[in-house]
Amino acid sequence: MMKRIRVGMMSFAHMHAGSYASCLEKMPQVELVGVADEDDARGRAAAEAHNTDYYKSYDSLLKQNLDGVVICSENYRHLEMTEMAAAAGADILCEKPISTNADDARKMIDLCRQAKVRLQTAFPCRFSPAVAQVRDIVREGRLGEIVAVKATNRGRMPGGWFVDSRLSGGGAIIDHTVHVADLLRWYTGAEAIEVYAEAGTMFNDIEAEDAGLLTISYDNGIFATLDTSWSRPKSFPTWGDVYMEFTGTEGVAGVDAFIQRLDHYSDENMSYGWAGWGSNTDMGLIRDWVDCLGSDREPSITGEDGLRALEVALAAYRSIASGKPECV
Amino acid sequence: MGGVHAGHYDALPDSRVMAVLDIRLEAAERLAESYSASAYDNMEKMLAEEDIDIVSITTPTPYHKKCVLTAAAAGKHIFCEKPIAMTVEDGLEMTEACRKAGVAFMVGHVLRYFPEYAAAKAMIDKGAVGKVGMVSTSRGGSFPQASGDWYADKSKSGGLVLDMIIHDFDWLRWSLGDVIRVYAKGLVEKAGEHKDYALVTLRFANGAIAHVEGTWMRPDGFKTCLEVAGDKGLITFNNDDSAPIKLAFTGSGGAGNAVAVPNSPLAEEDDPYRLEIADFLKAIKSEEEPPISGEDAVEALKISLAVLESISTGQPVEVLR
Numbered sequence: 001m002m003k004r005i006r007v008g009m010m011s012f013a014h015m016h017a018g019s020y021a022s023c024l025e026k027m028p029q030v031e032l033v034g035v036a037d038e039d040d041a042r043g044r045a046a047a048e049a050h051n052t053d054y055y056k057s058y059d060s061l062l063k064q065n066l067d068g069v070v071i072c073s074e075n076y077r078h079l080e081m082t083e084m085a086a087a088a089g090a091d092i093l094c095e096k097p098i099s100t101n102a103d104d105a106r107k108m109i110d111l112c113r114q115a116k117v118r119l120q121t122a123f124p125c126r127f128s129p130a131v132a133q134v135r136d137i138v139r140e141g142r143l144g145e146i147v148a149v150k151a152t153n154r155g156r157m158p159g160g161w162f163v164d165s166r167l168s169g170g171g172a173i174i175d176h177t178v179h180v181a182d183l184l185r186w187y188t189g190a191e192a193i194e195v196y197a198e199a200g201t202m203f204n205d206i207e208a209e210d211a212g213l214l215t216i217s218y219d220n221g222i223f224a225t226l227d228t229s230w231s232r233p234k235s236f237p238t239w240g241d242v243y244m245e246f247t248g249t250e251g252v253a254g255v256d257a258f259i260q261r262l263d264h265y266s267d268e269n270m271s272y273g274w275a276g277w278g279s280n281t282d283m284g285l286i287r288d289w290v291d292c293l294g295s296d297r298e299p300s301i302t303g304e305d306g307l308r309a310l311e312v313a314l315a316a317y318r319s320i321a322s323g324k325p326e327c328v
Numbered sequence: 329m330g331g332v333h334a335g336h337y338d339a340l341p342d343s344r345v346m347a348v349l350d351i352r353l354e355a356a357e358r359l360a361e362s363y364s365a366s367a368y369d370n371m372e373k374m375l376a377e378e379d380i381d382i383v384s385i386t387t388p389t390p391y392h393k394k395c396v397l398t399a400a401a402a403g404k405h406i407f408c409e410k411p412i413a414m415t416v417e418d419g420l421e422m423t424e425a426c427r428k429a430g431v432a433f434m435v436g437h438v439l440r441y442f443p444e445y446a447a448a449k450a451m452i453d454k455g456a457v458g459k460v461g462m463v464s465t466s467r468g469g470s471f472p473q474a475s476g477d478w479y480a481d482k483s484k485s486g487g488l489v490l491d492m493i494i495h496d497f498d499w500l501r502w503s504l505g506d507v508i509r510v511y512a513k514g515l516v517e518k519a520g521e522h523k524d525y526a527l528v529t530l531r532f533a534n535g536a537i538a539h540v541e542g543t544w545m546r547p548d549g550f551k552t553c554l555e556v557a558g559d560k561g562l563i564t565f566n567n568d569d570s571a572p573i574k575l576a577f578t579g580s581g582g583a584g585n586a587v588a589v590p591n592s593p594l595a596e597e598d599d600p601y602r603l604e605i606a607d608f609l610k611a612i613k614s615e616e617e618p619p620i621s622g623e624d625a626v627e628a629l630k631i632s633l634a635v636l637e638s639i640s641t642g643q644p645v646e647v648l649r
Contacts, residue, residue, distance in 0.1 A: 147515060148525050150466075150541050196511050196644065198529050198537045202461025203559045211462050213529050213537050215513055217642075223513035225527040227539055231462050231557035247525050247545050325511075325642060 004031040005293050008061045010071045010081050012037050012046040013161065014095045016122070016282070017072035021050040023286035024070075030290055036061035062088035068293045070122075071095060074167040075174070079104040086115035091299075093120045093289050097178045097313065098306030100169025105310055109303040120289055120299035121306030123182045125242055125257055127284025134246070134255040135187050143248025146188060149224035150247075151180045155240030157230040163206040170317060171208025173199060176228035177313035179242060181216070182301070185308060187246075190218035192308075195315035196325040203231055214316050217325075237263070238274040257281070329386040329409055331359055336605045337384070338363055339596070343609055347378045355475075371395065375402040382407065382612070384605075388478045389414055389485060396422040400429040407608050409436045411494050411632065412625035414486060419629050423622025434608045434618035435625035437498040441600035441607075444565050448554055449503045451563060458560025460504060460536045465496045466566075468543035469550030471522040479544075480522055488524045489514060489639070490632045493542035497530070497635075498620075498628040500540075506533045507631050507647045514542075514639040528635050549589065567592060 007030055009021055024032050034053040037043030047054035055061035062069070062084060068091040071081045078099045085092050092112065098121050099105040112119040125131055138146060153176040161167040162175060181192065194217040199209040212228040232240050242257040260278035265271075292299050311328050318326040330348070337343040345363035349371055350356035356367035368374040375383075375398070383399040385392055385408040392413055399406050406426060412435050413419040426433035439445050452460060468488065472479045479485045489512075501507060507530050514526030528540040553566040571590030596602065604620075611618040627649075634645040 147523075147545070148513070148527060150527060152464075194642075196529070198509075198511070198531050200461065200535055200537065202459070202535070202537075203557065211537060213462070213539050215511060215527065215529060217513065223527065225513075225529070225539060225541075227462065227464065229462050229557065231562070233557075233560070233562050236562065247543060249523065249545075252543075252546050252548070323644065325644075 002029065005029055005067045005290060006031050006033050006065060007290075007293075008033045008064065008066045008069045008090070009035045009046070010058055010061070010069050010085065011073035011077070012039075012042050013074045014072035015158075016095055017070065018046065018049070019282045020070050020072070020093075020122075020286055021046065023280070023283045024290075025050055026283070027287070027290055029294065033064045033066060034061050058084050062090065066090040068093065068289070074161050075169050076100045076167050079108055082108045082119065083111060086112050086117045089115065089117060091118040091120075091293055093122055094303075094306070095122050096306060097169065097174055097310045098303060099310065100174070102307065102311060102314060105303070105307040109307065112303060118292065118299050119303035120292065121182075121301050121303060121309075122285060123179060123301050123305070123309070124281040124285040125179050125183055126186060126301065127281045127288065128242075128257040129279050130255050130260075131183065131242075131257050134244075134253050137253055138187050138246055138248075142251065143246055143253055144250025146222050146246055146248045148222060148247045149184060149244055151184070151224060151244040152227040153177075153180050153240070153242050154227055154229050154231050156232045156234065156236060157204045157206065157210055163204075163208045165208050168208070170313070171201075171206070171212075172210050172228045172230045173197065173212035173214070173316050174310075174313045175230075176212070177214060177226060177316060178306070178309035180226050180244065181309040181312040182305060183244065184216070184218070184224055185305070188218065188220065188222060190220040190222055192216050192312045192315070192328045193219050194325045194327055195312055195319050197316035197319045199316075199320045203229075203233075209320075212316065214312070215325075216312060237272050238276070330384070332601050333384045333386055333407070333605065334359060334363060336599070336602045337382075339602065340606055340609060342613070343382070346380045347374050349374050371398050375399070375404070381405055385409060389491070390483075393418045393422055396433070397425050400425045400431055400433075403429060403431060405432040405612050407434050407436065407605065410438075410498070410625060411486065411490050411629050412622060413629065414490070416626055416630055416633065419622065419626040423626065426622060432608070432612045432618050433622050434604075434611070435620050435622060436604055437495060437620050437625065437628060438600050438604050439495040439499045440502055440620065441603040443594065443598060443600070444570070445499050445554065448556060448563055448565065449499070452503055452556060452558075456561060457556055457558030457563055460534075460556055460558045462557045463500060463504065463536060463538040464540075464553070464555040465493075465500070465538065466541040466543075466551065466553040467493055467496060468541070469546050471524070471544040486632065486636070488542040488544050489526050489528075489635050490629075492544075493526065493528065493540055494628050494632045496540050496542075497631040498624065500530060500532075500538050501627060501631065502624075504532045504534060504536050504538070506627070506649055507531065508533050509644050509646055510631060510634045510638050511644040512635040512638040514635075526635065526639065530631070
């Protein structure tokens with residue numbers, strides 16, 4: 001029998017950890033070795049839910065001869081987690097944003113290179129079949145020359161450490177800029193050069209911003225707007241959206257990554273909700289990452305990709321402070 | 329747009345079309361014929377010969393000022409299409425001329441009379457979404473066709489920023505109050521022929537942010553969207569989803585090439601253009617200020633001009649009240 005790929009989960013602070021663990025569990029070539037989390041209750045519950053072992057300390061998990069780890073800690077701890085994993089020689093899939101600041105992100109990239117471990121940023125939206133198909137349409141030039149992109153990545157306010165900027169790096173802007181910022185680079189090959197942003201705390205009683213509207217200029221002349229707001233009310237039928245509309249000289253294309261759904265009206269609690277049936281983007285991400293672990297290739301989404309996307313969010317925060325467009 | 333106005337004056341009980349003016353006399357004659365009205369190609373002559381109370385102005389924007397000043401000097405009440413003018417100075421001069429002449433002056437920011445936008449405003453006012461934080465609007469379709477292709481001449485039309493999404497700017501200002509700052513990107517400075525597109529950020533004095541899209545590059549039909557997010561709820565609208573009729577016919581080019589055209593009909597009395605003209609007539613009869621003043625139109629124009637300035641400078645632009 002083929003040797004199984006040994007994967008560990010470092011922290012369940014980010015809610016995406018549960019989805020990644022479920023995807024890993026489904027893959028016969030993967031052995032989910034364990035979950036490490038300093039939060040005893042959270043770690044034990046996660047380990048139990050995913051039929052694996054709980055480790056109180058990250059060190060003890062990392063001694064299990066792992067091929068790879070998934071880091072889903074609070075954003076500000078990504079560097080610390082990466083240092084530990086790289087020292088143990090484990091390849092890394094790090095939740096987005098790669099970090100709260102560019103210095104930490106650069107350190108992560110450098111130390112992984114030095115330790116010869118591969119660092120991947122988790123951008124699952126690239127694995128939406130609809131997102132990938134429209135990318136082909138754009139890259140084949142079927143819309144002519146792209147002029148502009150109108151994008152939204154909105155959601156409900158996630159609460160918890162997400163709204164504590166010391167732990168997360170900010171609010172809605174750092175949380176919801178990086179997905180679309182990554183997709184636009186991936187689609188067009190263009191780099192963001194300037195960002196203007198307006199922001200505020202509009203919808204919730206929190207300190208971090210929950211409304212953000214970015215205008216991003218690219219080195220090839222494209223401009224884009226991105227609404228990153230946590231503006232979906234609690235009664236909204238789903239968590240939020242990832243939507244991009246491309247306007248080109250020969251046509252337009254819209255892609256709504258999570259629109260494939262059933263509408264569900266329930267008298268149980270007088271609710272209306274969406275039941276999604278689209279392909280699981282996390283599964284695509286994990287399948288690709290596991291394929292990378294089992295081969296010699298570079299990750300399809302690198303630490304640099306994570307940094308480039310983060311830089312757009314950081315420029316937005318500088319713009320809010322200065323009231324001017326800021327260079328990326 | 330002249331034909332639209334004429335049809336509503338004709339249909340309303342208190343007004344009828346007496347004369348039609350156009351620099352192309354044959355165009356004036358064609359429309360005048362429907363209403364047994366006189367046709368002119370000279371405004372002074374029309375004002376001298378006809379016993380009229382109201383002048384409705386539907387020329388390309390650069391001619392608004394001359395028409396308004398001429399009509400005001402003749403003591404006529406004036407309904408003028410939007411945008412009021414190409415410059416703030418012209419808009420203020422027109423407004424002042426009407427005030428001095430003691431004539432009613434209303435500008436056709438008709439979006440306020442579209443039932444979906446009127447209803448959204450009423451819901452905002454009633455607190456249906458709580459305190460408004462973020463508003464998103466979108467408007468546009470393919471490049472508009474008009475006589476002399478005047479939309480393609482930005483010096484005449486101002487492109488979609490001055491001609492089309494000024495509707496949204498007016499509605500937003502009406503609903504959320506004054507705009508303090510704008511930032512925008514668009515094609516105005518580098519537009520190819522028959523293409524225009526803009527993405528606009530507006531910041532309001534009350535803290536709210538609006539995200540406005542305008543496009544004349546959408547080949548799949550005219551679309552409008554509105555979304556208002558507040559701290560207690562969310563209103564969303566798009567014209568495709570709320571259109572009760574969707575029609576598609578097998579095209580002559582073979583099966584599968586027909587595009588479904590959504591249609592959202594209203595009772596005649598709910599037609600937005602009917603409503604704005606009826607309101608104008610009501611204001612004249614009751615000697616009240618018309619609901620959309622020259623000042624309102626100038627404020628909307630200021631937003632559009634600030635957007636155009638931001639597009640050309642790449643910087644945020646303050647909107648001065």
